[in-house]
Amino acid sequence: ITFAIVLIFKVNVLEPMAKIRENISNISLDKDLNWKNINTRDELEDMNKELYDITTKMQSLSEARNEFFQNTSHELKTPLMSIRGYAEAIKDGVLYGKEQQEALDIIIDESDKLASSITSVLYISSLDKHFRNLKNAEMTNIYDEVDELKTRHTFSKIRNEIEIVNNIPKKLYIEVEPEKLNRIISNLFSNALRYAKSKIIFDFSAEYDKIRFFVIDDGKGFENNEEEKVFDRFYKGDDGKNGLGLAIVSSIVKSFDGDIKAYNSENGGAVIEIIVPRKAYIHY
Numbered sequence: 001i002t003f004a005i006v007l008i009f010k011v012n013v014l015e016p017m018a019k020i021r022e023n024i025s026n027i028s029l030d031k032d033l034n035w036k037n038i039n040t041r042d043e044l045e046d047m048n049k050e051l052y053d054i055t056t057k058m059q060s061l062s063e064a065r066n067e068f069f070q071n072t073s074h075e076l077k078t079p080l081m082s083i084r085g086y087a088e089a090i091k092d093g094v095l096y097g098k099e100q101q102e103a104l105d106i107i108i109d110e111s112d113k114l115a116s117s118i119t120s121v122l123y124i125s126s127l128d129k130h131f132r133n134l135k136n137a138e139m140t141n142i143y144d145e146v147d148e149l150k151t152r153h154t155f156s157k158i159r160n161e162i163e164i165v166n167n168i169p170k171k172l173y174i175e176v177e178p179e180k181l182n183r184i185i186s187n188l189f190s191n192a193l194r195y196a197k198s199k200i201i202f203d204f205s206a207e208y209d210k211i212r213f214f215v216i217d218d219g220k221g222f223e224n225n226e227e228e229k230v231f232d233r234f235y236k237g238d239d240g241k242n243g244l245g246l247a248i249v250s251s252i253v254k255s256f257d258g259d260i261k262a263y264n265s266e267n268g269g270a271v272i273e274i275i276v277p278r279k280a281y282i283h284y
Helices: 002-025 043-091 098-129 142-154 178-193 245-255
Strands: 138-141 163-166 173-176 199-206 210-217 259-264 270-277
Touching: 002 043, 043 098, 138 142, 138 178, 142 163, 142 178, 173 178, 178 199, 178 210, 178 245, 178 270, 245 259, 245 270
Parallel strands: 163 199
Antiparallel strands: 138 173, 199 210, 210 270, 259 270
16 A cells, blocks of 8 residues: 555656656746646646746747847947948048038938937837836826827928817726827827828727727828738838837737727728727726
């Protein structure tokens, strides 16, 4: 009886524990896992599976982080090289007169792009650490936010011939940090403004358990299946800037347990749709 008990203990406890220890010792974020399975149909098997799931998630996060840093390095290096090249040309006296002025304009423009990229990178990095901060949240009227943007655009010199249509209900409120809501609206508007021909529409629909927001432009729409990539970090379409605007919007929306989609409208223009659960922080 003692021998049988020891044998059962060895097969069902000691050997699985030895495999778990071996799996733990072989954990690596940058190498393929040589994971040993356990078929004990008990807590040890569950523990081994959970440990495997955690490890693969850590590997995915590590891979995404490395890719993010590589892309960030590339995005920052490009304007820096341009700035340095033109600055050296001016210093060496290669450019003068009108060419020198054009070079200085390019340096200023590239500096603005660099500053914008750095700001976006820092912002999206902060989103990875802190999602919703209810301490700073306020009941914010979405219609008023869009209307304020509409007013600012009317007096702007940047494509102010584009009409903005605000179909958001006037009594729609969401509990959110105002800065994040402003970031969503501004980024979606800036993206639509690059492609719109004459009109950008902010629209809305309500269901029993969902609220849907739409930003629609009458431009050429998405091409070559790019609607599947527009929320990826550093993906830039035609006339894109740093490729982080829609990625930031996506990160904020997901912090509200929401979802975001991109597709073409029936008329051919681009649509960004945000779906948010109809929870306590939304009042309509």
